[in-house]
Amino acid sequence: MAQIIEEAKKRLFLEMLLLGLAFLMLIAVGFWYLVFRPQHQLYQTITTIMGSLLFIVIIFLGLGIIGTVYAIIKGHTFPFLQNSIRFAVYLLYPMAIYVGKMLDIEKEAVERSFIAVNNQLVKAKVKGIPPQNILILTPHCLQKSDCPHKITVNAWNCKQCGRCSINGLLDLSCKYGVQVAVVTGGTLARIMIKKMRPKAIVAVACERDLTAGIQDAYPIPVLGVLNMRPEGPCMNTSVNLDLVEEKILELVQPLAAASGKR
Ligand code: SF4
Structure with a gap:
């Protein structure tokens, strides 16, 4: 039973991160929509650069979330994913809290989930x-x-x-x-x-x-x-x-x- 509760706790934070990631993807798609619309050359260059950067960030974040899920399931981490994991879990923590707030999820519940995910990552590493x-x-x-x-x-x-x-x-x-x-x-x-x-x-x-x-x-x-x-x-x-x-x-x-x- 305790194990099920622990898993549910970890899942909540990861779900908030995934929703945040989906939100970033929507913004990136918006940029690429602008790229393919007829517009001034300068704006096209700016939107292309911003859209590309955002996609790189999304891929980096996605790898971090995959690395985190792997660490939770398997109990160890890949050293080459350390930076992505840190970026996804620790730097995007405010975004997870924000997404939770939009969905009316208690802040303390997201914090508890973050602590459970962090503990698992430390244990794995x-x-x-x-x-x-x-x-x-x-x-x-x-x-x-x-x-x-x-x-x-x-x-x-x-x-x-x-x-x-x-x-x-x-x-x-x-x-x-x-x-x-x-x-x-x-x-x-x-x-x-x-x-x-x-x-x-x-x-x-x-x-x-x-x-x-x-x-x-x-x-x-x-x-x-x-x-x-x-x-x-x-x-x-x-x-x-x-x-x-x-x-x-x-x-x-x-x-x-x-x-x-x-
Ligand atoms: S801090 Fe130490 S001495 Fe003070 S109440 Fe707790 S156990 Fe007793």
């Missing part, structure tokens, strides 16, 4: 990362709001009383030797990434922060895990620790994870 080069990056809203300890300065200031998910994340850090940072927002996240210099990140956040963080952190690969918000956004949130552990293992043992031998 990233090979065994040493645990000490993995950073668990998490927002401070995971901390109990009445906890007096300043864990954004140093996550290890947490006394591990067990009242919030920070406790479990530190346990995972001890178990696997990965780093942990608790941040108050994008700026501190960037500072921590610069300071800790991870080769891969397991990020915990809401849909909006995860999609922004995944794009901000590029070229560092990020596996996203959505937080849970029983008391609403940004307040006493929590995270499924099994999912975080699964993502760490995917980065440490990607070949085994990709081939289903775990």
Whole structure:
């Protein structure tokens, strides 16, 4: 069941991209219509150049979408398609959100789908990362709001009383030797990434922060895990620790994870 939901999630974002691609094709066809209409030589040259450029972009994008679907189905990517995939998935993300909005699809649903697609691409591409080069990056809203300890300065200031998910994340850090940072927002996240210099990140956040963080952190690969918000956004949130552990293992043992031998 979880697998079916996961597939449906990935499909939504790809569908938005395909619709966006179809829209670009319509514009390209419009340009070519203008090319073959009798008109001034200068306009004909301009429309020919623009129509040709647009078709090249569409082919590039189409290859990126094919590469993404292949990575989702087969669990690995073709290195020569990396640029097309990046262009299609990450740079066209705003277009996918826009298409979703036109179709009255909830923005968070498209964001969740983007995160699922990104996770699959990272899983397909990233090979065994040493645990000490993995950073668990998490927002401070995971901390109990009445906890007096300043864990954004140093996550290890947490006394591990067990009242919030920070406790479990530190346990995972001890178990696997990965780093942990608790941040108050994008700026501190960037500072921590610069300071800790991870080769891969397991990020915990809401849909909006995860999609922004995944794009901000590029070229560092990020596996996203959505937080849970029983008391609403940004307040006493929590995270499924099994999912975080699964993502760490995917980065440490990607070949085994990709081939289903775990
Ligand atoms: S586990 Fe306890 S001490 Fe640590 S951050 Fe959460 S509430 Fe504070």
